[in-house]
Amino acid sequence: MEIVTSDGGAAARGRRRQAVAIKESLRALSNQLALLNRRVSARLELRDADLDCLELVARHGPLSPSELARRAGLHPATLTGVLDRLERGGWVSRDRDPGAADRRAVTVRIRRDRAGEVFGLYAGMNDLMDRVLAGYSDAELEVLAGFLRRTADAGRTATEQLAGEE
Numbered sequence: 001m002e003i004v005t006s007d008g009g010a011a012a013r014g015r016r017r018q019a020v021a022i023k024e025s026l027r028a029l030s031n032q033l034a035l036l037n038r039r040v041s042a043r044l045e046l047r048d049a050d051l052d053c054l055e056l057v058a059r060h061g062p063l064s065p066s067e068l069a070r071r072a073g074l075h076p077a078t079l080t081g082v083l084d085r086l087e088r089g090g091w092v093s094r095d096r097d098p099g100a101a102d103r104r105a106v107t108v109r110i111r112r113d114r115a116g117e118v119f120g121l122y123a124g125m126n127d128l129m130d131r132v133l134a135g136y137s138d139a140e141l142e143v144l145a146g147f148l149r150r151t152a153d154a155g156r157t158a159t160e161q162l163a164g165e166e
Contacts, residue, residue, distance in 0.1 A: 062107040
């Protein structure tokens with residue numbers, strides 16, 4: 001039996017339970033997306049880090065190798081191996097950056113002729129997400145989008161804090 005106090009103790013406990021449920025759901029989502037990404041990586045015969053970098057280049061590219069290493073949280077030497085594999089597989093190209101002061105500078109670009117293979121493997125998830133989102137009003141979608149942006153920002157901040165402790 002829950003004791004309701006005049007200070008809103010029951011409301012505070014209810015809010016804490018909801019916060020815990022949201023955090024648990026986010027962990028479950030993270031696990032499911034990691035499993036999905038591993039399946040996609042396996043189908044494409046890529047390593048997990050390779051797929052992560054490919055996605056970053058697709059979303060934010062073209063990128064310099066140093067910017068890609070920063071975004072992926074990889075050591076530059078590790079990224080070189082990733083880029084070598086992605087380039088050998090025909091997923092990305094490393095092109096000279098004509099606008100750079102250093103003539104050796106390159107940018108990494110996704111090969112659009114191969115991008116459809118990746119997107120095709122995520123089509124099932126995209127269709128399922130469309131069905132999930134169809135059940136929400138425009139106002140609810142706005143709240144969800146804001147929550148997810150703020151959650152991603154919190155994750156980025158926590159990652160940067162951990163990196164600063166190394």
